[in-house]
Amino acid sequence: MTQLATTDPTRTEQPPPTGPAIRRPGRHRYARAVAVFVAPFGILFALFYLAPIGYSIVQSLYVVKRTGTYGPAQEVFGGLAQYRLVFSDGPFWTSVARMVAFGAVQVPIMLGLALALALLLDSGLITGRRFFRLAFFVPYAVPGVVAAIMWGFLYSPQLSPLKPITSTVDLLSADTVLWSIANVVTWVYVGYNMLIIYSALMSIPTEMYEAARLDGAGRMRIAWSIKIPLVMPAIVLTTVFSIIGTLQLLSEPQVFRSFSSAVSSTYTPNMTVFSLSAIPNFNLAAAFSVVLALTTFVLSFAFLKATQRRGMP
Amino acid sequence: MTTHPTTPAETVRRRDHSILPRSAAMLIMGVCTVYFLLPLWWLFVGSTKNREQFTGTDPLWFADFHLLDNIGDLLAYRDGIFLRWTLNSVAYTGGAALLGTLLAAMCGYALAKYRFPGRELIFNVVLSGVLVPATALALPLFLIFGQFQATNTFWAVFLPSLVNPFGVYLARVYATAGVPDGLLEAARIDGAGELRTFFTISARLMSPALVTIFLFHFVAVWNNFLLPLVMLSDERLFPVTLGLYSWNTQITQVPELRGLVIVGSLISIAPLAVAFLLLQRFWRTGISTGAVK
Known part of the structure; x- marks a missing residue:
């Protein structure tokens, strides 16, 4: 999490606000203020973030045992028994592989489009920038469930205004539905990512381009050699968020179950966890969500490490 | 006219230089606008139709306006x-x-x-x-x-x-x-x-x-x-x-x-x-x- 987690150097290098002589009592006075500022968020964070994670981990270590067929169910410590079930669960790992394939295709397309549109908005070739920026961003205001319902109708052959496409290709069949869902996700998030990259572009001082232009660099060259490297932190940030989002995919495919029989109840890892909670088998569901969280961490950090090694900021 | 013989040619050349990238860029923006707004347009048009018209008429254009109903x-x-x-x-x-x-x-x-x-x-x-x-x-x-x-x-x-x-x-x-x-x-x-x-x-x-x-x-x-x-x-x-x-x-x-x-x-x-x-x-x-x- 380089650009997220690194502390701001300007802060840490600065001397404390009060002089050294009165620093101690001053600190004491601020301690109360700090507590008042931090505690409300801190308590809620502990209750609704840290406690559930801890609870998940504990739950995942237990198994439900019955004495005889009709005996009362009892939770006993089972060690890693649930995790053995997770690792031998074929459909779960198929769904993880499905999401990795989904992400490997959808994330580059979405961010490539977002980057291209941000560069075009910044290129000076466009009139009506305000309009385009807003038009591309509007889908972000559409809830994932609603976007999926809307596109589900658009893909349905009887209703769709896209008849030329829907009459030749079944967009809801087992082979295509994953990419139909990818299109929904892309539609919602391109504008959001574009805006983050565009904001980064806007903060580049224009003198940087003028020097390059004097050296005879064209528009493409400036975009490739100056703009893209400078907005790399924003691209890395959006990629990490996209990786997390992909592994957590739930509402869009869950909605698509109404439109396509090809979407099963274990189509994505999150859907598996959710369907287990409905049975309910919370211990196994907890083990699944712990594994999913760890997978997310590993993939996000692997990506960050890979970009760091290539000398990116 | 004779005092600035190069001006029109220069203007044309400069415009030529940017008119192609400019229209290509605007074309891309236009296509993307259709992509991002068409589903919402469809939703709005669909919301104004009654049940028969929803399936029976052009999905991208209005029939009778029933939005309030x-x-x-x-x-x-x-x-x-x-x-x-x-x-x-x-x-x-x-x-x-x-x-x-x-x-x-x-x-x-x-x-x-x-x-x-x-x-x-x-x-x-x-x-x-x-x-x-x-x-x-x-x-x-x-x-x-x-x-x-x-x-x-x-x-x-x-x-x-x-x-x-x-x-x-x-x-x-x-x-x-x-x-x-x-x-x-x-x-x-x-x-x-x-x-x-x-x-x-x-x-x-x-x-x-x-x-x-x-x-x-x-x-x-x-x-x-x-x-x-x-x-x-x-x-x-x-x-x-x-x-x-x-x-x-x-x-x-x-x-x-x-x-x-x-x-x-x-x-x-x-x-x-x-x-x-x-x-x-x-x-x-x-x-x-x-x-x-």
């Missing part, structure tokens, strides 16, 4: 359950986003402006909260609330929605950059307490960032689906997304729900679209602070 039907259906869902969403979202923004701002501000032991630890722990998958939280939260017999209540969705770790990050970045230490020092010399300084000076300086945090928090809670799906079984507590989802799953058995889902979807988008339009100036400046750092 359709909205009337939607609000009347089963004693106005849709209105209740919308109000629920407003209560979950508005409340959680307002209060959540305040809490995140206070915490981020303290992390930026005070030096205290454990500051970096708190910041890093909160920040890794951004990476935690929603299911890893929703399910154990359901079990924890279950221990207090509090699942299927307003609070089961509202309380967890207050926590916005990314808001803390944005608030810290913005407080570092936008609230000068000298100003805080001056306020201290004038005898203002730390809390009062925050509310009267710092929060005001941070306001563009606060609007951004509020908007993104608002979107996140408004769009939240998993937590209410797991927590709530009483239809009367549903937010609008969960309500529309439950209708959509029943369309094959109850075909008249289709029209209601279409109009309901349109209405569920409206509050966010309006909020984004009205607060454009703020989120545009605010979003850059998060992206650049």
Whole structure:
């Protein structure tokens, strides 16, 4: 999490606000203020973030045992028994592989489009920038469930205004539905990512381009050699968020179950966890969500490490 | 004419130079605009049609204008359950986003402006909260609330929605950059307490960032689906997304729900679209602070 987690150097290098002589009592006075500022968020964070994670981990270590067929169910410590079930669960790992394939295709397309549109908005070739920026961003205001319902109708052959496409290709069949869902996700998030990259572009001082232009660099060259490297932190940030989002995919495919029989109840890892909670088998569901969280961490950090090694900021 | 023989040729050449890239760029923008807006246009047009026209007429152009009738039907259906869902969403979202923004701002501000032991630890722990998958939280939260017999209540969705770790990050970045230490020092010399300084000076300086945090928090809670799906079984507590989802799953058995889902979807988008339009100036400046750092 380089650009997220690194502390701001300007802060840490600065001397404390009060002089050294009165620093101690001053600190004491601020301690109360700090507590008042931090505690409300801190308590809620502990209750609704840290406690559930801890609870998940504990739950995942237990198994439900019955004495005889009709005996009362009892939770006993089972060690890693649930995790053995997770690792031998074929459909779960198929769904993880499905999401990795989904992400490997959808994330580059979405961010490539977002980057291209941000560069075009910044290129000076466009009139009506305000309009385009807003038009591309509007889908972000559409809830994932609603976007999926809307596109589900658009893909349905009887209703769709896209008849030329829907009459030749079944967009809801087992082979295509994953990419139909990818299109929904892309539609919602391109504008959001574009805006983050565009904001980064806007903060580049224009003198940087003028020097390059004097050296005879064209528009493409400036975009490739100056703009893209400078907005790399924003691209890395959006990629990490996209990786997390992909592994957590739930509402869009869950909605698509109404439109396509090809979407099963274990189509994505999150859907598996959710369907287990409905049975309910919370211990196994907890083990699944712990594994999913760890997978997310590993993939996000692997990506960050890979970009760091290539000398990116 | 003869004094400037090169001028017209030069103008033409310069225009030639940029007219091709310019029109190519505008063409791409135009195609993308169609892609992003066409589904919404379809939704709007569909919302204005009655049932026969919805299937029988051009899906991208108006037939008779029945939008108000359709909205009337939607609000009347089963004693106005849709209105209740919308109000629920407003209560979950508005409340959680307002209060959540305040809490995140206070915490981020303290992390930026005070030096205290454990500051970096708190910041890093909160920040890794951004990476935690929603299911890893929703399910154990359901079990924890279950221990207090509090699942299927307003609070089961509202309380967890207050926590916005990314808001803390944005608030810290913005407080570092936008609230000068000298100003805080001056306020201290004038005898203002730390809390009062925050509310009267710092929060005001941070306001563009606060609007951004509020908007993104608002979107996140408004769009939240998993937590209410797991927590709530009483239809009367549903937010609008969960309500529309439950209708959509029943369309094959109850075909008249289709029209209601279409109009309901349109209405569920409206509050966010309006909020984004009205607060454009703020989120545009605010979003850059998060992206650049």
